[in-house]
Amino acid sequence: MRCSKCRRPAILFQRYSGLHLCHDHFLADLESKAKRDIRTHRWIRPGDTLAIALSGGKDSSALLYFLHSLLSRRRDVDLLAITVDEGISGYRDTEPARRLAQDLGVPHITVSFRDWFGITVDEIVVKKGDSLSCSYCGVLRRHVLNAVAREEHADRLALGFNLDDEAQSVLMNVLRGDRDRLLRSTVPSQGVIPRIKPFSRIPEREVALYSYLTRGTIDLGRCPYSHSALRADVREMLNTYAWEHPGTRHALVNLGDELAGLGAGPGYTLHSCERCGEPCGEVCRSCQILSEVIHGM
Ligand SMILES: [Zn+2]
Numbered sequence: 685m686r687c688s689k690c691r692r693p694a695i696l697f698q699r700y701s702g703l704h705l706c707h708d709h710f711l712a713d714l715e716s717k718a719k720r721d722i723r724t725h726r727w728i729r730p731g732d733t734l735a736i737a738l739s740g741g742k743d744s745s746a747l748l749y750f751l752h753s754l755l756s757r758r759r760d761v762d763l764l765a766i767t768v769d770e771g772i773s774g775y776r777d778t779e780p781a782r783r784l785a786q787d788l789g790v791p792h793i794t795v796s797f798r799d800w801f802g803i804t805v806d807e808i809v810v811k812k813g814d815s816l817s818c819s820y821c822g823v824l825r826r827h828v829l830n831a832v833a834r835e836e837h838a839d840r841l842a843l844g845f846n847l848d849d850e851a852q853s854v855l856m857n858v859l860r861g862d863r864d865r866l867l868r869s870t871v872p873s874q875g876v877i878p879r880i881k882p883f884s885r886i887p888e889r890e891v892a893l894y895s896y897l898t899r900g901t902i903d904l905g906r907c908p909y910s911h912s913a914l915r916a917d918v919r920e921m922l923n924t925y926a927w928e929h930p931g932t933r934h935a936l937v938n939l940g941d942e943l944a945g946l947g948a949g950p951g952y953t954l955h956s957c958e959r960c961g962e963p964c965g966e967v968c969r970s971c972q973i974l975s976e977v978i979h980g981m
Pocket residue numbers: 687688689690691692705706707708709
């Protein structure tokens with residue numbers, strides 16, 4: 685197959701666009717889509733410090749590489765990578781993240797659940813089993829990332845979520861009938877560092893290919909505790925369905941954005957948690973989880 689744009693050999697076929705793309709045109713296509721999203725949403729402004737949640741996996745590594753190449757010649761935007769060590773033995777290794785940040789010359793901070801909360805995900809699983817460990821881990825990871833990004837005076841927190849992740853999340857909320865989450869306002873609340881997702885319109889396989897072409901590796905490691913039954917089912921269902929109907933993921937993500945827009949307006953008010961000081965709703969989920977796993981309450 686030949687590239688639809690230059691007739692050189694194609695390395696990728698995009699079912700949703702009907703295009704065959706060569707190495708160079710694939711990189712250009714991915715980067716221009718991510719740049720377009722950044723521009724449309726005004727995600728990066730002069731003077732910003734941009735923090736990136738860098739797990740070291742394929743998505744966040746590709747995102748760091750992309751943002752670094754986009755911004756390294758700009759003197760008015762600073763980059764910073766934050767790696768969270770959840771304490772999952774045999775899985776979370778902070779070394780690849782550290783090395784990547786070092787290679788690119790991006791300042792890098794590692795924080796651990798052990799230091800921050802006094803407990804690791806391994807220990808949470810020992811105490812509470814692993815059925816809720818993903819949701820616990822997710823809440824605590826968001827907490828640390830937000831707190832560290834704020835401490836470092838970051839204006840934005842960039843996350844490596846791709847089109848597949850985002851489409852799955854929208855469909856999961858629909859299947860659960862979770863109206864509140866679908867309408868959750870994207871208007872920033874006080875104390876919450878606004879999140880940006882430059883790869884949210886890029887399919888997972890293209891992010892993986894980008895990661896491979898730009899860095900020579902793809903880390904596809906999966907957390908040993910990750911077995912959210914619903915997400916796995918939705919992922920499989922969407923993959924099968926989108927094969928016949930290639931625009932489905934984009935349609936779902938657009939729908940999610942539109943619904944979040946409807947829920948906008950003043951947004952709901954957050955207050956500061958009495959214990960940890962982080963912005964929270966009625967009850968601080970992090971502190972609730974911690975008292976549950978540490979004190980068994
Ligand atoms: Zn080409």
